Amino acid sequence: MARYLITRAWQSALTLLLSTIVVFLGVRALPGDPALALAGEDRSPEALEAIRHHYGLDQPLPLQFVRYVGRAAQGDFGESIRTGIPVSSMLTTALPVTVELAILAILLAAALGVGAGVLAAVRRGHPAEWLANGLALVGLSVPHFWLALLAILYLSVATGLFPASGFVPLLDNPVDNLHHLILPAVILGTGLAAIIMRQTRSAMLDSLSSDYVRTAKAKGLRPRAVITHHALRNSLIVVVTIVGLQLGGLISGAVVTEQIFGLPGFGKMTIDAVFQRDYPVIQAVVLLTATAYIVINFLVDLLYSVIDPRIRVTGDPA
């Protein structure tokens, strides 16, 4: 186990370094100049030069990279070219919003998806299965942004049930916080819920027809216990993998959801930074996302062994 951890750790570090290089060069390969984007209408060659000089954009690329990595290692991602605000402080404000939104979306999606999946598998051939399948199809096919616009139109503008935009930090007012986040979280979670539902259903169908479930039934266990303790527990391995893999999709979904609901999160920050060629912000955001991916994948691998003791993680991943 220790050997495996060490192997994974250096692999992760290498991936991180590579992604840093790719991002650093990638943002600079984009057409467009941050100095121009910042200068807006009032631009003169002197002003552009001064902006480039201030942000070190007039330095040779290798030097810019070394400085960037050196500072990033100490948690200093520079300051936003657009607003002049330190990127680390922007991240501190934006991250909790997206993390909370993502957790809420995952919880809602898992509750809905697992529930509907189990129901569809247990009640196979019944209207409940058709309904669950139908909902999953809708959840997968309808684009987030359209659903979000509909939700705003009917649940905010027409009925006033939920706010159409804005955010209240959790610690300021937990009730208001939930009130603002529930609609975006539901919208964000729909696609994931559909995927979880379909995976749970097929995994449950497999489990329900397997020998150990038949044995459990033969022992005289109640159907509820057979489903929850035996069939579902095994099926959840697949679900956990799916949730891990779908987190990326959730983050890209958050970009759109946050933009529409005006949430001050990571996604909105990313998209605005890209449009404004705000190099320090884009770099920090991508670096952090890459780190999150690596950590999540690692945790998912570890979770396997917790859920299913038969899986023994060894030093040899093959």
Added chain:
Amino acid sequence: MTNLPFREPSLPRLRPLRAALAAVAVACTVAACSPVSEGGGGTGSGGNQSAGQDSFGTPADPATVRDGGNLVIALSAEPDALDPTLSRSLYSRYVFQAMCQKLYDVDEKAQVVPQLATALPTTSSDGKSVTIPLRENVRFADGTQFDSAAVKATIERHLSNARSARKSELGPVAGVDTPDARTVVIRLQQPFAPLVGALADRAGMIMSPKALKTLGDDFASAPVCVGPFKFAKRVPQNSIEVVRDPNFYDASKVHLDGITWRILSDASIRAANLRSGDAQVADSVSTQDVGALQQDSALTVLQSQSLGYQGLTFNIGNVDGVGAAPKTIDRPIAQNAKIRQAFEHAIDRKALVQAVFNGIHAEACSPISPASPFSSPEAQNCPTHDPAKAKQLLTEAGVKTPYPVTILASNTPDTLRLVQALQAMVKEGGFDLKINPVEYSSLLDEQDRGNFELLQLGWSGRIDPDANITNFVGTRASQNVAGYSNPQLDDLLTQARQTSDIEERKKLYGQAVTLLQQDDALIYLYRQRNLTAFSNKIQGLQVFPDGVIRAAFAGFTK
């Protein structure tokens, strides 16, 4: 135009300043008296108006407005650094309006009125010294005293900061003297008419010397000025909050507890927030949404013609980048003005504005508004829509038709609809227009490098006409992306900048427009209208011709 649109009739006879002030007056014209569209025009002080009519909103009535409440304004783009020296985004002006007062302001007729100054400035007979009297008993949001030393510190920072966006606006300012705490004297190297226009914008916003000393280049992190509100909080890329400032000299006029600007870039989302009550004001309403919002009895739409323009720029000499010496480009359209004139004759501006913007924006043929005191028949001469003439000019130029042209344009829906309509239109005149849509930041980059044949972009406009012309068409000027150079035009613009006589400036700008239309490096297409919608629960919201939303003295209805 003999009657200057200023409030103080008995100004000392100080000539350059008159010119400067007159320059500012252009805007009056632009908005207040401008019958731009047929049968329309005129002003309205409030309520929903039909397309083409100006409505600026009315001041709040203290009897019907209650104190308290937080106003939420849905803003279409994020302001940049909240530092009057560094700010380059137009959206920052919305926020500054509530917390950073200026030496001068403009009113709804775009007349220059004193704000932190007590009267309009006086200028010495040689035009090189401008004296400004200041208000007494005014304190910054940090409690420190506002005086001439603060004005001096601010203007000197504008001039000396390496990243200053104000330096070019202040032109030939040589220095600032402070004979006493209530008087500021600005010294100029030469007469400079557009100075007062600049002092009625960000260059005239005075910052607290104490905060400047403490924060230095980080002033934007906690800006301190004189204003009805003071900075409270900024959530990057999301919102900016200000709260009422008890130190404000005219605090009794302030009704709201605070104002929040929430950034919502999509026009339909802004409209939805307005309807749901999550925001009470929305800026930059889409021309597509205006009709529906005007139908809503709970909302009011304010509109006024902007001071800027939208146009088409041909690359006729930009090879080494903007600002470099123009060079010859081996393309018939870059070398032969007849082909560019043909292109202009192929455009039907009226149909274009009607089809793409529901007739809400106004046609434009020059950088000078038709109602400006600087306007003249020459300045308003508009090349007619004449496809036959366009074809004839192309034949004279000896090029094959359809003549292929590629236009670089921003990939926003509005711009795409505009250039697609243009594409269909110029086909009749013998042009084959190809559209190359790019994202905005890339577009700026390509235009400055000169990597385009024709491009669509605009200018938001300033109150002095000089700021709407010289930078764009003057030889090697900072925004002359066409690489256009005409020494005769340069002479006219320099004279217009320095002369004090309005009639003279008017004549010079008329001649300049004639030259511009002959060379046709820049084809002016239309003038946008500032469209702002707000809930009728709010009173006292105003939008003047400078396009800035004035919410500082608004309030919720009792």
